[in-house]
Amino acid sequence: MSTSKKRRYHHGELGPALIVATKTLLDKGGAAAVSLREAARRVGVSPTATYRHFASKESLLAATATVGFRELGAALAAASTHEPEALAAMGMAYVRFALARRGLFRLMFSPEVTNRLKYPELKRAADQAFGWLGNSLQSDASKHRNPRVEAIAAWALVHGLAQLFIDGILPEAQAETLTRAITSSPSRKRGRSR
Amino acid sequence: MSTSKKRRYHHGELGPALIVATKTLLDKGGAAAVSLREAARRVGVSPTATYRHFASKESLLAATATVGFRELGAALAAASTHEPEALAAMGMAYVRFALARRGLFRLMFSPEVTNRLKYPELKRAADQAFGWLGNSLQSDASKHRNPRVEAIAAWALVHGLAQLFIDGILPEAQAETLTRAITSSPSRKRGRSR
DNA sequence: TGTACATCAGTGAACGCGCGTTCACTGATGTAC
């Protein structure tokens, strides 16, 4: 209706728009549902136009995953300020992100995009997203025998939870409860909860 | 060379042979590399022949995942007999399975095969594989506040480790060391290890 | 032990499909003078 809806010859933001379309496709049907042609269709542009912004399908996927890592990083960073229970809050944020953006989350860790070293931005975004996890643990390192091992254990724990929820193997309905119970269970923190 | 190598009109074991071929394809190029036609090609049979044994590509994938869960279950069961450190041994077995059969492992937890309730054998095999994990924890339930939560936490932990290793996000070379360190870290077991 | 015949396990050609990518092109934009 409005002029902004009108399809102009020059889209203006085609690159980002294609990434948004890709995210939608990912969440609708997983990586298998993503195609350059379908993304172009959704944005209202010819398939060829995509090559103005991405060299190949793979590079569109890499760019989309990069955005995903930035978003995950931001979510973790925001959670890390919840002071008394920063770690539990970050775990919850991690699981919530995976559930809210399951297709994207899966792509971020899929071999279609992981193995390649050809996308330095992707690597940087990923490192940055997980930097928070490490830092937050390092900050009270004195409590832990081996901070690196502890950090990896915490990461693996929430990552595993996220995976099991989005794969429908653990009941998604209990995601919040279980995550909270596990990230603040007495085997990790000495004091009694509740 | 031998007669067993000869291609006979009646293959005799086409179904299982197709599953083996599918496993190979999974490990070589992931789910994207699997096709009915390629599996048939590897077995030396026409594409049409596959329909004698599987109703569709999806059902071949489901059957392959079923086999995967049985193998994982067997590996966990074998590990669970290592008495003093059954849990750590099972964790190691879990990670080893994922690394040795990464394509299969990924398929087992992928939405291409997970969501469907139409493969009861698949569901049964999965339940059975993970039954061991629960049982092994239940057996010393007295030590734990909430056995169910503890079991899920242990599962999520090793599952997350496995995923991070096969995705190349944690260095695969350290898989054994890290897994051992984490599954017997003092935050989970009180006593000092080493 | 021999034959007839139903059943089973394959073949091979064909279908329609959507894909990623390339090509030669055209319309829109913005800058130099």
Added chain:
DNA sequence: TGTACATCAGTGAACGCGCGTTCACTGATGTAC
């Protein structure tokens, strides 16, 4: 302020490909008598 022109961002037709699946078929197997 006006025009020329390089550059940029799209179009649309076409390519070759491998896929899943269907069809009508044929060769092999095994069982009844």
